[in-house]
Amino acid sequence: xxxxxxxxxxxxxxxxxxxxxxxxxxxxxxxxxxxxxxxxxxxxxxxxxxxxxxxxxxxxx
Numbered sequence: 148x149x150x151x152x153x154x155x156x157x158x159x160x161x162x163x164x165x166x167x168x169x170x171x172x173x174x175x176x177x178x179x180x181x182x183x184x185x186x187x188x189x190x191x192x193x194x195x196x197x198x199x200x201x202x203x204x205x206x207x208x
Contacts, residue, residue: 160198166195
């Protein structure tokens, strides 16, 4: 689900840097001050958190 929010394929996740760039772009769309909503922003933040923690776990192995 987190991958779908960011528009990524779960089997081919990008680097942390690319995720941050995508997050910044999506913030411009989903942020409440940019005609987005709190719910959309919460969903975006949650998705980034899930994917980032997954990437960190896989890098430790």
